[in-house]
Each structure stands twice: as structure tokens, then as C-alpha cells.
Amino acid sequence: MTYLREVWYLQCKAGCPAQIPLPNQNPPRKPSFQKYWPMGNGPLILQCHVCGRLSDYSVKDGHPISEPWVPLDQRPYVFQKLTISCGHKNCGTRVVIHMQTERDIPDLDVMKRGLLSRPMPTFSCGHVLTEICGMRVEKIEDESED
Numbered sequence: 001m002t003y004l005r006e007v008w009y010l011q012c013k014a015g016c017p018a019q020i021p022l023p024n025q026n027p028p029r030k031p032s033f034q035k036y037w038p039m040g041n042g043p044l045i046l047q048c049h050v051c052g053r054l055s056d057y058s059v060k061d062g063h064p065i066s067e068p069w070v071p072l073d074q075r076p077y078v079f080q081k082l083t084i085s086c087g088h089k090n091c092g093t094r095v096v097i098h099m100q101t102e103r104d105i106p107d108l109d110v111m112k113r114g115l116l117s118r119p120m121p122t123f124s125c126g127h128v129l130t131e132i133c134g135m136r137v138e139k140i141e142d143e144s145e146d
């Protein structure tokens, strides 16, 4: 028997055909799933895993589709959140980039891909992103019900 699940996708804005699924989140006491969107209603910065381009997405860019449900441990991809902190002295500004990667990729490779984004991510403070900037990688797992 095949179960369907509803998934929110973002269509790559750089002109390539990639569709990037957002993890589903099930907040307590909400009957339906909710797409992962940590930025309030602000833009989510996503690096396309196919073309490597970085684009800003707004909540309304998401569109739902139904697809066959696959157990979490059988999904080859995972959604990653890369937080980069400005390396300038006494500046705490951060920029957050998301991307889909293979599930078993080391954190270091996620960081490298982030640094290779085109266009480069920019800090709101105006300082330049360099390799001395602090970086943190978190996997965002899909939380839809099994």
C-alpha cells in the first residue's frame, strides 16, 4: 500500500528545473503539518542543490504537491541549515542559508558548499564573508507522522 504525503516545494528561481522540498513540521496541538519556515514571514535563503545558485524565497513561493511517502531512513537527502556568523571583531551579525544535501555528507562539506554559493551570501552589517567566519550546520529533519 502506498501512502501519499503532502510536501511543500520551492521552485529554483535561477531558471533551472530543480524543485526543493521543505521539511514538514508538526507543531504540538496542530492537526495538520506545517512547512518548515524559521524566518517568520521573512525571506528564506536557499541554495539550489542542482545549480548552486542562492535565491531568496518568500512564504508564498511554496507550493504543495502530493508524493508517495517514504520512511525517513530511506530518504537519501536531508535539509540543512547553515548559520554563518560575521567574523569581524565585535560584530555578531548572522546569515542563514538552507540547502538540500545527501544525507551522509560531512558538516565541513555543507560549509564549503555554502561558501561557494553564487551570489555570495551577504551580511546585513556590510562586512565581507570570509573563511574565518564562524559556521554552524544543523540538519532539519522532516517531522511528518510515520
Ligand SMILES: [Zn+2]
Binding pocket: 012, 013, 014, 015, 016, 017, 018, 048, 049, 050, 051, 052, 053
Ligand atoms: Zn537551481
Ligand SMILES: [Zn+2]
Binding pocket: 086, 087, 088, 091, 092, 093, 123, 125, 126, 127
Ligand atoms: Zn559584521
